[in-house]
Amino acid sequence: MEYRQLGKSGLQVSVIGLGTNNFGRRVDAKGTDTVVSHALDVGINLVDTSNSYGGTLSEEYIGRALKGKRDRAIIATKVSSRMGDGPNQAGNSRQHIMTEVENSLRRLGTGYIDLYQIHFPDRNTPIDETLRALDDLVHQGKVRYIGCSNFTAWQVCEAIWTSQTLGVAPFISVQPAYSMLDRRVETELVPFCVQYGLGILPYYPLANGFLTGKYRRGEPVPEGTRLAENDRGMFTDKMFDLLEGLERFCAEREHTVLELAFAWLLANPGVSCVIAGATKAEQIVANSKAAGWRLTEDEMGEIDRLLTA
Numbered sequence: 001m002e003y004r005q006l007g008k009s010g011l012q013v014s015v016i017g018l019g020t021n022n023f024g025r026r027v028d029a030k031g032t033d034t035v036v037s038h039a040l041d042v043g044i045n046l047v048d049t050s051n052s053y054g055g056t057l058s059e060e061y062i063g064r065a066l067k068g069k070r071d072r073a074i075i076a077t078k079v080s081s082r083m084g085d086g087p088n089q090a091g092n093s094r095q096h097i098m099t100e101v102e103n104s105l106r107r108l109g110t111g112y113i114d115l116y117q118i119h120f121p122d123r124n125t126p127i128d129e130t131l132r133a134l135d136d137l138v139h140q141g142k143v144r145y146i147g148c149s150n151f152t153a154w155q156v157c158e159a160i161w162t163s164q165t166l167g168v169a170p171f172i173s174v175q176p177a178y179s180m181l182d183r184r185v186e187t188e189l190v191p192f193c194v195q196y197g198l199g200i201l202p203y204y205p206l207a208n209g210f211l212t213g214k215y216r217r218g219e220p221v222p223e224g225t226r227l228a229e230n231d232r233g234m235f236t237d238k239m240f241d242l243l244e245g246l247e248r249f250c251a252e253r254e255h256t257v258l259e260l261a262f263a264w265l266l267a268n269p270g271v272s273c274v275i276a277g278a279t280k281a282e283q284i285v286a287n288s289k290a291a292g293w294r295l296t297e298d299e300m301g302e303i304d305r306l307l308t309a
């Protein structure tokens, strides 16, 4: 497994991370145990969760799965989601963050969170309040590094500028949706992160499993898969044309489109670790192998042409 520095921090993260939004929903405690153990065994250290995944069960199952192995994992969790009906049970206020960090620590069965991420921007809370609360948690040792997710480039810029002005801990990472089929972040966010040294942790790298090749044009959708529940607008002729073009590119090089989905992200500037939601041990093995494929500049150009045709 290859490790990269997360942004400008000293933290080394595996280039493939474990996404866990299936845990507590489609994967039970035993399944979580198996997937987490396999991930650690192949060298994956970054485990990405949230206080809201699986209705809080994702953190709880991860905590159990990491018993006795805590030091092998970089736990990245998040706060912002609505956790109750009360007016202060959502968002990025000091009030909500201070309450939720304790809940996450308890569920995860740990004394510290490696990377605490703001899950979504909150228009009702000034960013300096959020950053000061996070800085306090860093000083208390409950959180080691901080990051954000689903922020636009100007919102990350505002946060970095504010933390510099206040002299408080800055975000070291961003977590946006990013894949070969969703490149919106390349306009503003990616160049910003490269310029200012923030690590990018793409989510939905497989476009919700579409880039695994398990969905075929005109064929029944495999049962029990994520897109069987809801196709999320992926089953169009345009998407299948793109997928089939990428599959031909991969077949010529004896690789799979799943491997390409990871290798392509990792060949892009600023990407530290690609978080993939695996539901089975075999998926972990396949995902970790993908990191070994280094795309050349010519190949990146060819993929660009396929994606923009």
Ligand SMILES: NC(=O)c1ccc[n+]([C@@H]2O[C@H](COP(=O)([O-])OP(=O)(O)OC[C@H]3O[C@@H](n4cnc5c(N)ncnc54)[C@H](OP(=O)(O)O)[C@@H]3O)[C@@H](O)[C@H]2O)c1
Binding pocket: 018, 019, 020, 021, 022, 048, 049, 119, 149, 150, 175, 202, 203, 204, 205, 206, 207, 208, 209, 210, 212, 214, 224, 225, 226, 227, 258, 275, 276, 277, 278, 279, 282, 283, 284, 286, 287
């Ligand atoms: N910050 C945010 O707002 C946010 C939002 C979404 C996700 N995330 C994070 O990012 C992670 C990754 O996103 P994601 O899991 O939703 O999307 P994804 O990686 O694009 O797709 C995950 C789906 O791909 C399938 N899959 C994974 N590895 C596979 C393999 N080797 N072979 C075949 N199928 C495979 C699984 O499908 P089946 O279920 O069909 O087996 C899984 O449900 C999440 O787990 C979560 O930690 C963050």
